[in-house]
Amino acid sequence: MVSSGAAAVASDTGAPADNFPSKLEIRNLTIRYGHTVALRGVNLAVREHEIFGIIGPANAGKTSLLKAINRMDVFTSGMKVDGEIRFNGRDTSRLSNVYALRSRIGVVFPLPVGLPMTVYDNVALSPRLRGIKSKADLDVIVQRCLTRAALWDEVKDRLHALGSLLSGGQQQRLTIARALSQEPDLLMLDEFSIAVDPVTTMRIEDVLKELRQEVTILLVTNLVQQARRLADRTAFFLNGECVEVGVTEDLFTGEVKDQRTRDYVEGRFG
Amino acid sequence: MATANPTMFQASDLNQHNERVQRRYQLLFGLMTLLLITPVLLILGTLVVKGGGAISWEFLLTAPTDGMRTGGVFPALLGTIWLVTVALLLSVPIGVFAAIYLSEYAGDNWFTRMINLAIINLAGVPSIVHALFGLGAFVLFFRFGTSILAASLTLAVMTMPVVIVATRESLQAVPQAFREACWNMGATRWQTIRRVVLPNSITGILTGVILEVSRTAGETAPIMFTGAVFFTPFLPQSVFDQTMALSLHLFVAATQVPGMAEEIPFGVALVLIALVLTMNSVSIAFRMWLRGKKKW
Numbered sequence: 001m002v003s004s005g006a007a008a009v010a011s012d013t014g015a016p017a018d019n020f021p022s023k024l025e026i027r028n029l030t031i032r033y034g035h036t037v038a039l040r041g042v043n044l045a046v047r048e049h050e051i052f053g054i055i056g057p058a059n060a061g062k063t064s065l066l067k068a069i070n071r072m073d074v075f076t077s078g079m080k081v082d083g084e085i086r087f088n089g090r091d092t093s094r095l096s097n098v099y100a101l102r103s104r105i106g107v108v109f110p111l112p113v114g115l116p117m118t119v120y121d122n123v124a125l126s127p128r129l130r131g132i133k134s135k136a137d138l139d140v141i142v143q144r145c146l147t148r149a150a151l152w153d154e155v156k157d158r159l160h161a162l163g164s165l166l167s168g169g170q171q172q173r174l175t176i177a178r179a180l181s182q183e184p185d186l187l188m189l190d191e192f193s194i195a196v197d198p199v200t201t202m203r204i205e206d207v208l209k210e211l212r213q214e215v216t217i218l219l220v221t222n223l224v225q226q227a228r229r230l231a232d233r234t235a236f237f238l239n240g241e242c243v244e245v246g247v248t249e250d251l252f253t254g255e256v257k258d259q260r261t262r263d264y265v266e267g268r269f270g
Numbered sequence: 271m272a273t274a275n276p277t278m279f280q281a282s283d284l285n286q287h288n289e290r291v292q293r294r295y296q297l298l299f300g301l302m303t304l305l306l307i308t309p310v311l312l313i314l315g316t317l318v319v320k321g322g323g324a325i326s327w328e329f330l331l332t333a334p335t336d337g338m339r340t341g342g343v344f345p346a347l348l349g350t351i352w353l354v355t356v357a358l359l360l361s362v363p364i365g366v367f368a369a370i371y372l373s374e375y376a377g378d379n380w381f382t383r384m385i386n387l388a389i390i391n392l393a394g395v396p397s398i399v400h401a402l403f404g405l406g407a408f409v410l411f412f413r414f415g416t417s418i419l420a421a422s423l424t425l426a427v428m429t430m431p432v433v434i435v436a437t438r439e440s441l442q443a444v445p446q447a448f449r450e451a452c453w454n455m456g457a458t459r460w461q462t463i464r465r466v467v468l469p470n471s472i473t474g475i476l477t478g479v480i481l482e483v484s485r486t487a488g489e490t491a492p493i494m495f496t497g498a499v500f501f502t503p504f505l506p507q508s509v510f511d512q513t514m515a516l517s518l519h520l521f522v523a524a525t526q527v528p529g530m531a532e533e534i535p536f537g538v539a540l541v542l543i544a545l546v547l548t549m550n551s552v553s554i555a556f557r558m559w560l561r562g563k564k565k566w
C-alpha cells in the first residue's frame with residue numbers, strides 16, 4: 001500500500017507529506033564517541049508501515065544511528081547524541097520511561113545472540129517482561145513469532161533445548177523471533193543476513209515484506225540488492241553523513257542527486 | 271594445482287623443529303604441574319602416616335582430657351564449623367550484593383575505581399591486622415565480648431574482599447552481548463540481572479564463594495583474640511559464647527603442651543584438612559549438580 005504511493009512523494013526527503021504520518025523523525029542528529037564523529041547532522045523521516053533502507057560502507061554510522069534511536073547510547077561509555085529523534089511524535093531524549101520506548105522497538109544486530117536459555121524462554125522473555133504469565137498465552141506468542149521468523153518447523157521439537165546451541169543462522173532467526181515477540185512498532189535490522197545462508201535470507205525477506213502491514217521497518221544492509229528488493233525508500237550514508245534519501249527504485253535507476261550515491265549503488269566505489 | 275604435490279604432506283625441517291620445541295614446552299609445563307602437586311601430596315602423606323593412628327570415632331566425638339594429652343577434638347571441630355558457618359552467613363550476602371552493585375550498576379568513575387582499589391588492598395591486609403581490628407571493633411566497641419559472633423564477624427570482614435572478587439569474576443564471565451540483548455527489549459537492569467545474568471553466574475558465584483570462605487577454617491590469628499579459647503569444658507550454645515577451634519587447638523597441641531603424644535597434633539591437622547576438603551567437595555558436587563540441571 002505504501003510502495004505505490006511512495007513514488008508519488010518521491011521528491012521529499014526530510015519532512016513527510018501530510019498523508020504519511022512519520023513514525024520516526026530525525027533532525028540534525030550528530031553522534032560522537034569522544035572526539036570521533038560517527039554521524040553528522042543527519043535529517044530523515046521514516047513513514048509508518050514502510051520499509052526504510054539504509055545503505056552505506058563500513059564506518060558510515062549506520063549502527064550508531066540505530067543505537068541512538070533505541071536509546072542504547074546510555075550503555076555505551078563516551079557516546080554522545082545531539083539533535084532530535086522523534087518516535088511517534090515524542091522526543092525520545094525527553095522520555096522518562098526509556099524502557100517503554102525500547103520495548104516498542106525490536107532490534108536485530110548483525111551477530112545473533114541466542115540467550116543462554118531455552119528456545120521457548122528466548123521468545124517468551126519479552127512477553128514475560130511485560131507481565132504475561134499464562135502458559136497458554138505464552139505458547140501462542142512463541143509459536144506465532146517462531147513461525148514468522150521462519151524457524152518454527154526446525155525447532156518445534158526442541159523448544160526446550162538451549163537457544164545458544166542452535167546453528168548461527170537459526171540463532172539469527174531466533175533473535176528475529178525475539179524481536180517480534182516484543183510486538184514492536186518499529187523493527188530495526190542491522191545487516192541481519194551476515195550470518196544467514198542465502199535461502200534463509202530469502203525466507204526472512206519474504207517475512208519482512210509481509211510484516212510491513214503491521215510494523216515499520218528500518219533495514220540497515222550492506223547488500224545494496226537487498227535494499228532494492230525490500231525497501232520502499234532508501235538512504236545512503238557515507239562517513240557519518242546522510243548523502244541522499246530517495247525512493248529506492250530511483251536510486252537504482254540512476255535518478256540520484258549525488259554522484260556518490262550512483263557510484264556506490266553501481267559498485268564503483270573506493 | 272590439479273596434480274597433488276608428492277612432498278606436500280612430508281614434514282619439512284621447520285615442521286620437525288617446531289614439533290620438537292612444542293614437545294619441550296609441553297614437558298616443561300607438565301613438570302611444573304608435578305612440582306606443584308608434590309608438596310601437597312607430601313603434606314597429606316605425612317599427616318596420614320603420623321596422624322592417621324589418632325583418628326577414630328572417639329577422637330572425633332569426645333572432648334580432650336588430661337590437659338589435652340588424651341581424648342578427642344569434638345569441641346574444636348564443632349567450634350570451627352560454627353565459626354565458618356556464621357562467617358559465611360554474614361559475608362556472603364553482603365559481599366555478593368556489593369559485587370552485583372559494583373559489576374552491574376555502578377558506572378566506571380573515580381569513585382568506583384577507588385572502591386575497587388580499596389577492596390584489592392583489603393584482600394592483602396595480614397590476618398593479624400584483622401584480628402586487632404576485630405578485637406577493637408567487635409569485642410570492645412560493640413561489646414560482643416570474646417564470642418563466636420565477634421570472631422565470625424572478624425572472619426567475615428577478612429573474607430569479604432575475596433567474596434566480592436570471586437563474585438565479580440563470575441558476573442563478568444557472562445558476555446555483555448547477553449545483557450545488551452535484554453536491555454534492547456526494554457528490560458530494566460534488575461530484570462536483566464534476574465533473568466539472564468544471575469541464572470548464568472550463580473554456580474560460579476556459590477562455588478567460588480564457598481571455596482574462599484572454607485579457607486578461613488584454618489585461620490588462627492583473627493579468632494584467637496576475638497572468640498576462640500584454648501580450652502573450655504562447655505560446648506557453645508549460641509553465637510555469644512566462646513568456643514574452641516581446630517586451628518587454635520592445633521597450635522596449642524603442637525607447641526604449648528609438654529609431654530604431648532606426637533600423633534595428637536598430626537591427627538588434629540588431619541581433621542582440619544579433611545574438614546576443608548569436605549566443604550570444598552560439597553561445593554564442587556553442588557556445582558556439578560547445578561551444571562547437570564542447567565547446561566550452558
Ligand SMILES: Nc1ncnc2c1ncn2[C@@H]1O[C@H](COP(=O)(O)OP(=O)(O)OP(=O)(O)O)[C@@H](O)[C@H]1O
Pocket residue numbers: 033036037038056057058059060061062063064065076078
Ligand atoms: N563504542 C564505540 N566507541 C568508539 N567509537 C565507536 C563505537 N562504536 C562505533 N564507533 C565509531 O563510530 C563510527 C561509526 O561506526 P558504526 O558502527 O556506526 O558504523 P557502521 O556504518 O555501522 O559500519 P559497519 O557497516 O561496518 O557496521 C566508526 O568510526 C566507529 O569507529
Ligand SMILES: [Mg+2]
Pocket residue numbers: 062063064190
Ligand atoms: Mg554496523
